[in-house]
Amino acid sequence: MTGNGGNSQDHNRVSTGLPGLDDVLDGLRIGDNVVWRVSDLDDYRRFVTPFVESAASAGRRIIYLRFGQHPPLISGKSNIHTENIDALGGFEAFTGRVWRLIEEYGRGAFYVCDCLSDLLNAWATDVMVGNFFRVVCPFLFELDTVAWFALYPDRHSRTTLDRIRQTTQVMVDVHRLGDDVQIQPIKAWCRQSPTMFLPHRERNGRFLPVDDSSDATRLQAGLELAQLHRQPLLDYWDRLFMQVASALESEDPQQIADVQNRVLNVLISRDSRMLDLARRYLGLEDLLAIRARMIGSGYIGGKAAGMLIARSILLTNQPDIWQEGLEPHDSSYLGSDAYYAFLVHNGLWPATMRQRSADGYFSEAAELRRGLLAGRFPPEIRVELERLLDHYGQYPILVRSSSLQEDGFGNAFAGKYDSVFLVNQGAPEHRLAALEDAIRRVYASTMSDDALVYRKQRGLDQREEPMALLIQRVNGRFHGRYYLPDAAGVGVSRNTFAWDTDMDPAAGMARLVMGLGTRAVDRIEDDHACVMALDYPRRQPFRNQDESYRFSQHLLDVLDLWEGKLTTRPLSQLAQEVSDLPLNHLGEVDQSASRSAEELGLPAPVWRLTFLPLVRNGRFVARLSSLLKTLEAGYQHPVDVEFTLHLNNAGGPAFNLVQCRPLATIGETAAAPIPADIPHHKLLFRTRGxxxxxxxxxxxxxxxxxxxxxxxxxxxxxxxxxxxxVGEQVRMDSGKTMLIGPGRWGTSSPELGVPVRFAHIAGVAALVEVAEMEGDMVPDLSYGSHFFQDLVETGIAYVALFPNGRNCTYQPQRLPGINTNTTQASPEQAIQTFDLRAKPLQLTGDVISQDLACYYPD
Known part of the structure; x- marks a missing residue:
């Protein structure tokens, strides 16, 4: 690699500071990156000093990049700029900081860097050391710099050493055997002499080639003997997990604790609360099990960590229940370092740096997204993906985002990054291509508008957010051409959407669907999940049985093996096509509708997914309640989980826990008093529940x-x-804003509500959905969906109004100067904005009494 050609003109030459070394290397060239491979840092230091002195005397700007744990290489001088850089912030933060410094110092600067091997202590993998060098070396070359680096070769894998060698312009080995020190140029780009690449000894300022092969052989034999008891050419990551196995064998509590902490900090999280959980619930055996199922290195990400910690909490605290009631998981992990390797391998780091800038955060995202979608995988990753597919056979798999910040305390990223189902059918090469496309899609989703806005709002836009992946076998059964789980759902340990005054928010709630759980976590546009309060599981938020049937699930998400994709099918169609669906455990026959269907010659019976048989079975509610309470106690915080159900012949459920994260809550502050008797003319709306x-x-x-x-x-x-x-109006900040609209905010189906994106309304204080337009548009009690997770995390209060129902009053005419003319129908006429700064409304809700009112205070 590495440049566009040589130039031997004097103005393009640079001295090493040692004339004898200049003779060996034919000098340095502008643009050279020089890598010294040493066993003793003093051997690097003795070459750095004359180089710096020579460069300083020539009037060069010299920048010392200081990041190592070793003593400084250069003492403070007025013509040397020392830049201290913290490597503990991670690969992206460190590399980004170096990149910005190179930009700031511009053309012609000279650099001296600390020992690259010290980065291993911060990153725990030399793959990333190699990627760092592959990023900065070409950039330094472009800017006509000269930069010096050192590394200890026996601490790095052969792959990393080869990549650094391929990327740099000059590489020199320093061999030391006692007092015998020799240098041996390994690479000198665009330079050649008959003895250049022989070992050289220094004699009176000159470096003389060792032209006696016997002499060179003796030195090499001595070096190999000295290294017999080391573990050369192993990745630091591999050596770290060898230490995990060694600590387990030692049974030394202190050694176990030390190694566990080191691994958790580079595998699980940087967040102190997640690390505390992991220390309690992920032992060394668990960490070795993760490593055995991992491709690459780095973090497994928040989603994977949350799932594993939650499973361990259950099995540790309630083994009598969950050894039987919790299905084993079959998950694999694509480490966060693979994401960075993908960026580097495809030359996307410059685009990444442009996007990370304040000006380019939004404007450069589209280009980076295109690059991610078009990228190719490094060969070493591609081979591992082939092996992963061999493991899963032809079972469908799910490729899930698991970024570093995801599913942590306060940052769930719910629905911000993609998850991709793969039917995993066909020839191996086709299945591999589909898997690679799925991974690219998840990578590219980091540049979606929703993800960018989400990170920006939470001050995460400049924090490292590498994308790891959680790859899971889809829990379910083959039903002919279809594959689906028996049921799936979302469970929350705090029911902040209790619709009845008898309900205890601490009892939790569930949102259940038959089939894939996509319809439980996404806000369903033309259908409804079953919302169940776990202390009153038979009590539904509907006025009668007809309404209960109407607002139930009629469509199922399934994997169609023939079409090769996730698809949606009507329950009525599947009930006719598939004879072994567990309908008797999840639904009830609608006798009236069945009789009508028979009279019309339509398929019967007609099933309604009420999930009451699951409730009557008894074990489901008891187990889910126990699961949520146990996890909340373990997390010491309310939790939000996703699960699938596998039902036995008697309808008994086994849970497959696929996700767990801290539940975002607006808070449990003391209730503000609601006036006992609000005058009718001052009331905008009031609702119970x-x-x-x-x-x-x-x-x-x-x-x-x-x-x-x-x-x-x-x-x-x-x-x-x-x-x-509406989005434009929201962005015109005029203080605390409340949105009121028909049906569902955030729907993708305009016939059901207003199809805003959450990113466009994220700044409002309250969101109100009203059942209007002759019943076509109704609010969706879809707590647990990604849209509602956004509301909770952002601190947006939510209200659903049913003006024709009990315990609800809605008087939009109380808004000042409201336009009642509905003859004109234009988008502008549909939107009414009211400035209430002179006379604000008060919105007050009491979670205990489930009473809420919006009114003009006295």
């Missing part, structure tokens, strides 16, 4: 309302215009 956010106490200074009567007359295209205009 149907709100979320715990205790709410907000002063509303602006209301943006979508008029349902106008909205109903708009075309689908115009409704998207409404969503865009």
């Amino acid at each position: 149907h709100f979320m956010g715990g205790n709410i106490n907000l002063s509303i200074r602006r209301v943006i309302r979508v008029n349902a009567a106008v909205y109903s007359k708009l075309t689908m295209s115009q409704r998207y215009d409404v969503a865009r205009l």
Whole structure:
């Protein structure tokens, strides 16, 4: 590699500071990166000193990049700029900092770097040391610099040493055997002489080639003998896990604790709360098991860590229940270092640096996303992916995001990054291509608008966020052409959407679906999951049986093995096509609808997914309640889990826990008092239940309302215009804003509500959904979905209003100067904005009484 050609003109030459060494190497060239492979850092230091003195006397700017644990190589001088860089912040932060410094110092600067091998103590893998060099070396070359580096070759793998050699322009080995020290140039780009690459001894300032082969052989034999008891050419990562095995054999508590801490800090997390959990629940055997299922190195990411910690909490604290009731997981992990290796391998680091800048954070994201989607995998990763597919055979698999910050305390990233189902059918090469495409999609989703806004809002836009992957066998059964689990769901240990005053929020709740869990975690656009309070599992938030059936699940997400993709099928169709679905354990026959179907010659019976048989079985509710309480106690924080169910012939459930994260909550502050008798003319709305956010106490200074009567007359295209205009209005910050609209905010189906993206309304204080437009648009009690997770994390209060229902009053005419003219139907006419700074509304909710009111205070 490494450059565009040689130039021997004097102005392009640079001295090493030692004329004898210049003779050996034919001098240095502008653009050279010089790597010294040494066994003793003093051997590097003795060459650095004359180089720096020579460069200083020539008036060069000299920058010392200081990051090692060893004593400084250069003493402080006025013409030397020392830049201290913390390597503990991770590969991206460190490499990004060096990149910015190179940009700032510009052309012609000279660099001296600490020993690269010291980065292993911070990163625990020399793969990333090699990637760092592959990033900065070409950039330094482009800017006409000269940069010196050192490393200890016996601490690095052959792959890393080869990559550094391929990338650099000059590489010199320093061999030491007692007092016998020799240098041997290994590479000198665009230079050649008959003896250049022989070992050389220094004699009176000259470096003389060792032209006696016997002499050279004796030195080499002595070096090999001295290294017999070392472990050369092993990745630091591999040596670290060899120490894990050694600590287990030693049974020394202190050694075990030390090694465990070292591994957790480079494998699991940097977050102190997650690390505390991992110390309690992930022992050395667990860490070795992770390593055995891992491709590459680095972090396994928050989603994978949360799943593993949660499983260990259950098996540790309730083994009598969960040894039987918890299915073994079959997961693999693509480490975070593989993400960085992908960037480097595809030349995407410059694009990454442009995107990480303040000006390029949004504007450069699209280009980087395209690069991620078009990238190719390093050969060593591709081979491991082939082996992974051999392990899973032809079972469907799920490729899930598991970034460093994901599923942590306060940052769930719910729905921000992609997860991709693969049916995993066909020839091996086709399955590998599909897996690679899926990984690229997840990588590229880090540059989606929603993910970028999410990170920006939480101050994470400049923090390292490498994407690891959790790859799992999809839990389920083959049903002919379809593959699906019996049931799936989301469980939360705190029910902040309790719709009945008898319900205890601490009892938790579940959101259940038949089939794949996508319909439990995503806000369903034309269907409904079953929302179940675990202390009153038979009590539904509906007025009658017809409404319960209407707002139940009618569509299932399944994997279609023939079409090779995730697809949605009506329950009625699947019930006819598949004879062995567990409908009798999850639903009930609608006798009236079945009789009508028979009279019309339609397929019967008609099933309704009420999940009441699962409730009556008894074990499901008891086990899920126990699971949530145990995990909340382990996390010492409310939790949010995703699971699938595998039912036996009697309907008894076994749980497969696929995700666990701390539940984001707006808070449990003391309830603000709601006036006992609010005058009717001062009340905008009031509801019993149907709100979320715990205790709410907000002063509303602006209301943006979508008029349902106008909205109903708009075309689908115009409704998207409404969503865009609402986003623009929200961004015009005028204080605490409340959105009121028909049906579901954030839907992708304009006939069901306003299709805004969450990123466009993330700054509001409260979101109100109203059942309007003749019942076509109704709020969705979809707590546990990604959209609601966004609301909770962002601290947005949520209210669902059913004006025709019990315990609900809604009087939009109380908004000042409201326009009641609905004859004109345009996107602009559908949106009404009210500035209430002179007379704010008060929004108050009490989570205990489940009473909420929005009114003008006295």
